[in-house]
Amino acid sequence: MTDLLKDALRKAAMFCAYQERTQQEVRERLKEWGLWGDDAEEVIAELIQQNYLNEERFAKSFAGGKFRVKGWGRRKIRQHLQQRGITGYNLDQAMNEIAPADYRTTLTELLDKKRRTLRDDSPLIVKQKLVRYALSKGYESDLVWQVLGSED
Numbered sequence: 001m002t003d004l005l006k007d008a009l010r011k012a013a014m015f016c017a018y019q020e021r022t023q024q025e026v027r028e029r030l031k032e033w034g035l036w037g038d039d040a041e042e043v044i045a046e047l048i049q050q051n052y053l054n055e056e057r058f059a060k061s062f063a064g065g066k067f068r069v070k071g072w073g074r075r076k077i078r079q080h081l082q083q084r085g086i087t088g089y090n091l092d093q094a095m096n097e098i099a100p101a102d103y104r105t106t107l108t109e110l111l112d113k114k115r116r117t118l119r120d121d122s123p124l125i126v127k128q129k130l131v132r133y134a135l136s137k138g139y140e141s142d143l144v145w146q147v148l149g150s151e152d
Helices: 003-018 023-032 038-049 055-070 074-083 088-095 100-117 123-136 141-151
Strands: none
Touching: 003 023, 003 038, 023 038, 055 074, 055 088, 055 100, 074 088, 100 123, 100 141, 123 141
16 A cells, blocks of 8 residues: 555545545545545545444434434435435435334424424414425425324
8 A cells, every 4th residue: 555545544534533424425535635546445445444434334323313313304314315325225224223103203293393483373374384394304294194183
């Protein structure tokens, strides 16, 4: 391994140690540092071997965090993970991080909290705003309607 590669590996390891990253993010950062092709792939392979880079760990951490902290739904989390190059097994593992009971409870709490901020006399308009809000958070429409229907 050349000095340039060793230096890139050291910098990339620090980049990955700071927070979980995807291979795509590391590849983009290496390109910014002037490293691409086989050299970049060699650095990425070494990061994976040294366990600095683990896409399953990233996906689980990302999904759990966005769900717990931001209240995102499965659709939005899945879309963001796919944009970051996460697919297949790792994507499925990330989705398994969200327990179905917690998912419904979180949606119910989000809708209750949002309802308290809405000032409108028409129950139909309030319901429309709640549905739009939940869909923008990435929740599935059938679940949103179930939760709103059970509150009437």
